[in-house]
Amino acid sequence: MDARDLLHLAWVITVLPAIGAVVLLLVGKRIGEPNAGWLATTLMGLSFVASVIAFFALHSLPADQRTDFARNISQGFTWIRVGGFQVEFRFYVDPLSSTMTLFITGVGTLIHLYSLGYMHGDPRYSRFFAYMNLFAASMLTLVLGSNFLLTFLGWEGVGLCSYLLISFWFERNAAAVAGKKAFVTNRVGDYGFMLAMFLIFQHVGTLSYGALNAAPHLSQTTVTAIALLLFLGAVGKSAQIPLHIWLPDAMEGPTPVSALIHAATMVTAGVFLVVRAHPYFTASDHAGTIVAWVGVITALFAATIAVVQNDIKRVLAYSTISQLGYMFLAAGVGAYSAAIFHMVTHAFFKALLFLGAGSVIHGLHDEQDMRKMGGLRKFMPITASTFIVAWLAIAGIFPFAGFWSKDEILTQAWIHNDYALWAVGVVAALLTAFYMTRQVYLVFYGKERWRDAHAVLGEEAPSEAAPVPEPHESPWPMLVPLGALAVLSIFGGLVNLPFENAEWNLLDRWLEPVVGVATSPDSFVQAFVLSLIALAVAGAGIFLGYRFYAEGLRADGTDPVVEDLGGFARVLEKAYYLDFALARFVSGPVTAFANFLSDTVDRRIIDGAVNGIGSLFRTGGTGLRKLQTGIVRNYALGIVLGAVLLMVYVATRVTF
């Protein structure tokens, strides 16, 4: 069996978690805790193994054959064949999708393992794992799909699972509402994706990825339209402005969900789509610029909001939005492999951050407000140390993974001569370091505010009978993934060190057949100076964070930065009142418009027309009914009338 045959079996990667989902949905309750969790985790692990095998199989092929669409495609079947429209249900393994599957299944397995501990005791335990497996299957369909429609199928699938998992504890109204919000906001973006698919089919004739190289031959308007519509879908899925509103609320879901879906995988689907469809973006003159600017503005915007958030998960949510902005910045300037690189490292450290936050929440018995934390380093050492590793990675400190990937993005922005983008990105990096430092110090250092949190926030004092419980370290299924991800966060950068002369930029070269050669800096000095600036900015951010938050909150329990920013802090806290404005807009003009449509258009015009036809017939019938008098003489009159008409007709015809 040679490498190609293995690639033909790529569907195994997707089918394994799908089987898990089906089995757990049908008989999950009977399997019960903890076997349902082990089943799901094992299947994910096997899927990871399959991904690794596929990776090596692909690697064994010479570089120019790795993107051979016709031959690197798995077994499958023809899904749709209508007229001139044909869609194959097959999976396509190329360097890009193989990379994605590796970290999706890898991080996914770790998070499944973590959930074994986190979801312990939940009444709907097996349902949770069913949804997680279903999510994994959908996400793998998304990245492995051989055409836009399969990707869209996976896209919708992950949207569905996101909804199911966000509102997993649906007894809480906030969770149910957040789930709906996520789904509806996604839908707005999906609209763009669908329109893009229509355009692609109209101009190219097929949705298959094998036809991507037709993009440069289309007109500028078409290509830009397709690119921007695809980007609209990405904006919805990856929570960029203005469709970012669902991600912070999505934190209502269990923390493993936040880690898997809203940090490592689903939200990266938007970036994946842009990279996969990059021929359209490179062919268009302006689409890339728009993408990059939306990305970097989002990065800055979200970073500012994260500075004043008090919920440990919300900070991370806005951080995710911000980091996704970086990925779009990279994709927008054409540095696709840099975007993927950051996606991979971000998956590592953001998942680690979320899982660590979950560990903290678990240890403090479901406390999420950072103002009630502090000094947890003593009680949860492993959690603390892994969290610190992730912190350094996301801040961009050498030699952690985040440094390499974020630096790569900023360098690429500079050498594409987008200096404005670079500058905004640098400011956002400063803020990133700052708010992450704030978070670390508030949670793990300083005074143990959770002991008398009640006094700080005005709740009643604990009595002797109910003393404040001490936080405890989490069980081993939760700690192992933390450790694994920490290792990856430290060494993940090795995947793509920017020393191309020594051929250490493995990822760049791996992705070359797909996205083309990455632009390199003009000289080593330029690259070195840019990296130094990035490092300095990160260091400055950390230093500022330390300055403000070394002792945690102030003595009176107020947050120094929040106080200093005054009114502006409130604006930030409410996320620039965007949600508020949106709610007002929907309940005001949108509802009014909907009412107009319902009352006037629907009821009067349309119903009126339909009913009008009915009443027209009824009036006609009532009128004609008068002919039926029941009196024979009248009927006889009718007969005579008919006879006369016939006679007259014949008489005129015959004689004239």
Place this chain on the structure above:
Amino acid sequence: MDYVIFFACAAAVLTGAFGVVLARNPVHSALWLLLTLVSVAVLFLQLEAALVAAIQIVVYASAIVVLFLFVITLLGVDQHESLAETRPFQRPAAIILGALLFVSILVLVHGNRWDTGAHSTRGALDPARTGNVTALAKSLFTDFIWAFEITAVLLVIAVVGGVVLARRSGQRAGAPAGEPPS
């Protein structure tokens, strides 16, 4: 001479017809009908249709008119009927249509020559002066035998139908079983 007979009979026919339509008393209508029928029979004779004329007298003028009179007196509906018209437009429409009908028929009759002169295969009206009855019988019992038999069946059906319709629903107590009332 023929014209005299024709116009006399024509006058009688039309008088009878108007009488039927315009008489208030149904019995009077029946009598006017009788006049019309007899005059038509005379016209038949003039048209060398002797058998038909005879049958007209025997069946129409006597049997049918007598039947009418029986029913009128049986039902006792010989009261005067009001001549007011309840349905609007009925009378004017009827008169107009009648006029139109008359005119169109006239146009058809006068404006064309319907008698093309082609000889029918059925047989001449009065070949070799054998007599109208013979000619009619010959045609009836050879060419039209099928219709003739069917007509017989039709008459039986009519009789049965008449009996059934006129029977009172259910047998009255005291009436002899199986005997239909007259």
Place this chain on the structure above:
Amino acid sequence: MIAWVTPTYYLTLAAALFVIGAVGLLVRKNTLVMFMCIELMLNAANLTFVSYARALNDISGQVIVFFTLVVAAAEVAVGLAIIVAIFRRRQDVTADDIDILKG
């Protein structure tokens, strides 16, 4: 030897007779009188047939009249039976009152 009057006269007479019968049918309300008007119309038709039989020198015209007479007789019998049956219900034979088919 009977010299004949041209058929046209007979046809005109028959037409007039027919029209009078038709108008009478439409105007009168007494069912029995309506029936008699129908007989008038039938006679008009018979007259037409016989005059054409004469004009075309064809015996079938008279055969048709023969059959028409028979059918008319049967029809009268049945029709009067119907009228009798109606009368038993309603004690009245005014056509206008029998409007059960009214829509």
